[in-house]
Amino acid sequence: MMLGRLLSGDLPRSRVLTAVLIAIFFGLLLTPFLFPGARATNVAAKICIFIVLVASFDLALGYTGIFSFAHTMFFGIGAYGVAIALSTLGATWKALAIGTGAALMVALVLSLLIGLFSLRVKAMFFAMITLAVATAFQTLASQLSAFTGGDDGLSFKVPELLTSAFPLSPHTFRGVALDGKLLCFYLVFAAAVVLLLVMLRIVNSPFGRVLQAIRENEFRAEAIGYRTVVYRTCSSVLSALFATLAGVLLALWLRYNGPDTSLSFEIMINILLMVVIGGMGTMYGSVVGATLFIIAENYLQDLMKLASNGFSGVPFLRDLFHPDRWLLWLGILFIVGVYRFPAGIVGKLRFSAWKKS
Amino acid sequence: MTFALETQELTIRFGGHVAVDAVSCGFEPGTLTAIVGPNGAGKTTYFNLISGQLKASAGRVLLHGDDLSGCSAPQRSHRGIGRAFQLTNLFPNLSVLENIRLAVQSRARLGLNMWSIWSNHRELISRAEEVLETVALTAKRDIAACALPHGDQRKLEVGILMALEPDVFMFDEPTAGMSVDEVPVILDLIRTLKARRDKTILLVEHKMDVVRELSDRIVVLHNGALVADGEPAAVIASPIVQEAYLGVEVAK
Numbered sequence: 001m002m003l004g005r006l007l008s009g010d011l012p013r014s015r016v017l018t019a020v021l022i023a024i025f026f027g028l029l030l031t032p033f034l035f036p037g038a039r040a041t042n043v044a045a046k047i048c049i050f051i052v053l054v055a056s057f058d059l060a061l062g063y064t065g066i067f068s069f070a071h072t073m074f075f076g077i078g079a080y081g082v083a084i085a086l087s088t089l090g091a092t093w094k095a096l097a098i099g100t101g102a103a104l105m106v107a108l109v110l111s112l113l114i115g116l117f118s119l120r121v122k123a124m125f126f127a128m129i130t131l132a133v134a135t136a137f138q139t140l141a142s143q144l145s146a147f148t149g150g151d152d153g154l155s156f157k158v159p160e161l162l163t164s165a166f167p168l169s170p171h172t173f174r175g176v177a178l179d180g181k182l183l184c185f186y187l188v189f190a191a192a193v194v195l196l197l198v199m200l201r202i203v204n205s206p207f208g209r210v211l212q213a214i215r216e217n218e219f220r221a222e223a224i225g226y227r228t229v230v231y232r233t234c235s236s237v238l239s240a241l242f243a244t245l246a247g248v249l250l251a252l253w254l255r256y257n258g259p260d261t262s263l264s265f266e267i268m269i270n271i272l273l274m275v276v277i278g279g280m281g282t283m284y285g286s287v288v289g290a291t292l293f294i295i296a297e298n299y300l301q302d303l304m305k306l307a308s309n310g311f312s313g314v315p316f317l318r319d320l321f322h323p324d325r326w327l328l329w330l331g332i333l334f335i336v337g338v339y340r341f342p343a344g345i346v347g348k349l350r351f352s353a354w355k356k357s
Numbered sequence: 358m359t360f361a362l363e364t365q366e367l368t369i370r371f372g373g374h375v376a377v378d379a380v381s382c383g384f385e386p387g388t389l390t391a392i393v394g395p396n397g398a399g400k401t402t403y404f405n406l407i408s409g410q411l412k413a414s415a416g417r418v419l420l421h422g423d424d425l426s427g428c429s430a431p432q433r434s435h436r437g438i439g440r441a442f443q444l445t446n447l448f449p450n451l452s453v454l455e456n457i458r459l460a461v462q463s464r465a466r467l468g469l470n471m472w473s474i475w476s477n478h479r480e481l482i483s484r485a486e487e488v489l490e491t492v493a494l495t496a497k498r499d500i501a502a503c504a505l506p507h508g509d510q511r512k513l514e515v516g517i518l519m520a521l522e523p524d525v526f527m528f529d530e531p532t533a534g535m536s537v538d539e540v541p542v543i544l545d546l547i548r549t550l551k552a553r554r555d556k557t558i559l560l561v562e563h564k565m566d567v568v569r570e571l572s573d574r575i576v577v578l579h580n581g582a583l584v585a586d587g588e589p590a591a592v593i594a595s596p597i598v599q600e601a602y603l604g605v606e607v608a609k
C-alpha cells in the first residue's frame with residue numbers, strides 16, 4: 001500500500017517489468033560495492049541522471065505530445081548554473097543552492113516564454129522554434145567564454161563533503177573507500193529516485209490525466225472545458241525544470257561542465273532514443289531506456305573490441321565490429337527494437353501482461 | 358422572458374460563403390428544440406458558433422442573458438454549454454471510463470491538481486460509472502475508445518456530454534449511423550433529460566419521426582439562414598419545409 005502511494009498508484013503492471021525495475025534499482029544502489037572502480041560508479045551515476053532527464057522529456061513528449069529540441073538546453077542551464085556558481089563563488093553549499101536556484105529561475109522564464117509564444121502554433125513549427133532557441137543558446141554558451149569557459153567548459157570544486165578528500169570513516173567496506181565521493185553518488189542516486197517519484201506523481205494526478213487527454217485529442221479536451229494552452233505550458237515548464245535539475249546533478253557529479261557534456265545535439269538524439277526504446281508515456285520507460293542505452297554506450301564498445309579482436313583474421317568482420325562502429329550497432333539494435341516493440345519495452349511488457357490476465 | 362440561450366444575428370463567413378447567416382433565435386429553458394435542414398445548411402456550424410469552436414464574424418451568443426462573445430470554448434463549457442459532436446470525437450487510446458471521467462473531472466474543476474493521485478478521487482470515478490450505466494457501456498469500461506464499434510462510440514460521445522451536466526445540451530445527429538437496436542438508448546436518454554424540464558436541449562436530427570415525437574419546437578435552417586420556426590406540426594406542414602427539407606429527404 002505504502003509502495004502503491006509512493007508510485008502514485010501507477011504500478012508496473014507486469015511481472016517482468018517489476019523484476020527489471022527492481023534489478024535496476026538495486027543494481028544502481030549497490031554498484032559502488034558490486035563493481036568496484038570509478039568507471040562502474042560513473043556509469044551508474046550517469047544512468048541516474050539520464051533517468052531524470054529522459055523522464056522529464058517523456059513528461060512533455062510521451063504524456064502531452066509536445067516535441068521540443070530545447071530539452072538539452074535546460075539540462076545545460078542546470079549544469080552551467082552550478083558550474084558558474086561554484087567556480088565564481090567558491091565550493092560552498094550556499095553557492096550550490098544559488099546556482100541551482102538561478103538555473104531554475106532562468107529555465108522557468110525561458111520555458112514560459114517559449115511556451116506562451118509558441119505553443120499555439122503547429123507542433124512542427126514549435127519543434128523548429130525550440131531548435132532555433134537551443135542552437136542560439138549553444139552558440140551563446142561557447143561565445144561567452146569569460147563566463148562559461150567557452151568550448152573548454154568549466155572545471156570547479158564541489159563542497160568538500162562530496163569529494164574523495166573527505167573520509168566518512170577510516171575503514172573501507174569490501175575494499176571500497178567510504179568517502180565523500182561515495183556520498184556524492186548516493187546524493188545523485190537519492191535525488192534521481194525522488195525526482196522520478198515526483199514526476200510519476202505528476203503524471204498520475206488529475207493534471208497528468210488532462211495532459212494525456214490533450215495528447216489524444218486536443219480539440220476535444222478544449223470542448224470539455226480544459227484550457228489546453230495552460231496545460232501545455234505547465235507541462236513544458238515542468239519538463240524544463242526537471243531537466244534543469246538533472247543538469248544540476250550532472251555538474252555536481254562531474255565537477256565539470258562544457259557544451260559537449262550537457263548541450264550537444266548528440267545528447268538530444270540520445271534522449272530521444274532512450275525514451276523511444278523504453279516506451280513513451282510510461283515514465284518507467286525512461287528508467288529502462290536510459291539504463292539500457294547508457295550501459296550499451298559504455299560497454300558495447302568493449303564487447304565489440306573483444307569481437308573485433310576475435311575476428312582479427314577476417315578483415316570484413318574485424319572492421320564491422322571495430323569499436324568505432326558502436327553507433328552503427330546501436331542504430332541496428334534501435335531499428336530492430338522499434339520494429340519489434342513499437343510501444344517501447346515497457347509498452348510491450350505491459351501489453352503482454354495485460355493479454356495474459 | 359429571458360432565454361436560456363439566445364443567438365442574435367449570428368453570422369459566420371468562410372471566404373465569400375456565408376455558412377450561418379444572421380440567425381436570431383432564443384431557446385426557452387426546459388424545452389427541446391429540433392434544428393433541421395438539408396446537408397450543408399449550417400446546423401453543425403451554428404453549434405460550433407454557440408459552443409465556441411468557431412468565432413462568429415458578426416452577432417452574439419447570450420447564455421442566460423450574458424454575452425459570451427469573449428469566451429473561449431473551455432469557458433463556455435464551464436458556463437454550462439455542452440456539446441456532442443456529429444463526427445465522433447473521442448480520446449482514442451484512453452479507456453471508455455477515462456473518456457467520461459475526464460469530463461467529470463473537468464466539471465469538478467480538478468484539472469490543475471498536480472499532487473493528488475487521480476485514482477484516489479473515488480467520487481469522480483463513481484460518477485463516471487453512473488454515466489457509463491446510462492449510456493449502456495458499463496461492460497466496456499476498460500476498452501480503449503478507438504476499439505469500440507461505431508454505435509458504442511456514438512454512445513460514448515453522448516456519455517461525455519452527459520458527464521458534463523451542462524444547462525444547454527446540444528446533440529448533433531446523435532443517432533446517425535447507429536443500428537436500430539442501439540438508437541432507443543440514446544433517444545430514451547434525451548427523453549429523460551427532457552422530462553426533467555430544467556435543461557435546454559438543441560437537437561439536430563434528420564429522422565423526421567424522431568423530431569416529431571421529441572421536439573417542442575422546430576427551427577429550419579437553409580443555406581445558413583433561419584427559414585421557419587414554430588410548432589412541430591405547423592413547421593413540418595409548411596411549404597418551405599416540404600420543399601427545402603423534406604423534398605431533399607424524399608429525393609435521397
Ligand SMILES: Nc1ncnc2c1ncn2[C@@H]1O[C@H](COP(=O)(O)OP(=O)(O)OP(=O)(O)O)[C@@H](O)[C@H]1O
Pocket residue numbers: 371376394395396397398399400401402403443
Ligand atoms: N471550417 C470551414 N471552412 C469552410 N467551410 C466550412 C467550414 N465548416 C463548414 N463549412 C461549410 O459551411 C456549410 C455548412 O456546413 P455544416 O457542416 O454546418 O452543415 P450541416 O447543416 O451540419 O450539414 P450536415 O447535415 O451534412 O451535417 C457547408 O457548405 C460547409 O462546407
Ligand SMILES: [Mg+2]
Pocket residue numbers: 400401402443529
Ligand atoms: Mg452537421
